[in-house]
Amino acid sequence: MNLNVPKLFRRTLRVIAVLATLHVVILAVLYFKQEHFFFNPKVLDKNYVFEFEAPFEELNINVDDGISLNALLFKTEAPKGLIVYYHGNAGAIHDWGKRAPLYLENNYDILFVDYRGYGKSNGKYSNSKQLLDDAQKVYAFAKTRYKEEQIIVLGFSLGSGLATYVASKNNPKMLIINAPYYSWKTLISEQIAPPIPAFIVKYDIPTHTYIKNVTCPIKIFHGSRDFLVDVEENSKKLQALAPENIELTIIHDAGHNGIHITKQYYDALKELL
CATH class of the missing domain: 1.20.5 (Single alpha-helices involved in coiled-coils or other helix-helix interfaces)
Incomplete structure (x- = not known):
């Protein structure tokens, strides 16, 4: 033997x-190839025609040489201001725009923007700096049409880190983040795909760092049944960084993508806005 x-x-x-x-x-x-795994864009034909019941203006915001981001600006009759919406990692604004009535009903115009490679936007990303720079340029565009004290920055999931970054570099009226992550790198390497070492994740969006420099009021919404971005490891840890300036509302029985369809969120927005 x-x-x-x-x-x-x-x-x-x-x-x-x-x-x-x-x-x-x-x-x-x-x-x-991590862009293929972390981003899930819906690409739209350049001739795609958007259709919504609410009035809107289609825009193209220049962010780099030969690169523009396609956007939809929904308008209400007597706006209190503008909400700049940074959406999640999937889809495109033909779908995200369906959420506009939630905010229009509270008398705010709302701007949805597709990232590079999403919808009718051109270009592509190779690092997080490009994402963050684009987010800032979108906000700078918003300031050409609205007074900064009338602008609310809102981010969902992937967009929550971008929105927080923008709020940390500017002086908006308010920051609203839905289902935010403490850190994109940590979320991927420790929560969503633990076998992946952190050094593999080249997109580093440390929301926890940016949020410390936000001076405007911050409102966080997170579903209690969010099994993708855990509320304990993300939103509660973010709130603990500045509890005097961050209000956290747990949306009962809501999952990651279900916050906006709940009555609790609808009522909270009406009071907040």
């Missing part, structure tokens, strides 16, 4: 080597 030990040992080593190689290959693919 001892004669078989070296043979078994060699087979074990080969299996380990194959698994190790496979692991490295998977990590390499994740690193170089």
Whole structure:
């Protein structure tokens, strides 16, 4: 039997080597193709015609040489101001725009913008700096049409970190973040896909760092049944950083994508806005 030990040992080593190689290959693919896994855009034809019941203006906001972000500005008759909405990692504004009535009913115009590669926006991302710079340029565009003290910044999921970054660099009336993450890198490497080492995630959006520099009032909404972005590890940790300026509302029995359809959120918005 001892004669078989070296043979078994060699087979074990080969299996380990194959698994190790496979692991490295998977990590390499994740690193170089992570936009494919982390972003899920819906691409729209450039001739796509938006249809909504509420009045809107279609815009293209220039953010870089040859790159513009497609946007929809929904308008109400007597606006109190503007909500700049940074949406989640999936879809496009043909779908996100369906949420406009929630905010129009509270007498706010609302601007939805597609990121690069989403909807009718062109270009693509290779790092988080581009995402953040684009978010700031969208806000700068908003200031050309509205007084800054009338602007509310709102971000959902992926957009929550962008919205917080913008609020930390400017002086909006309020910051609203729905289902936010404490850190995008931590969310991916420790909560959504724990086998992925943090160094593989090249998109670093540390909401917890930005939120410390936000001077306007901050309102967080998070579903109690959000199994994608855990409320304990994200929203509650964010609130603890500045409890005197951050109000957290837990939306009962709401999942990650269900906050906006609840009566609790509807009522809270009416009171807040």
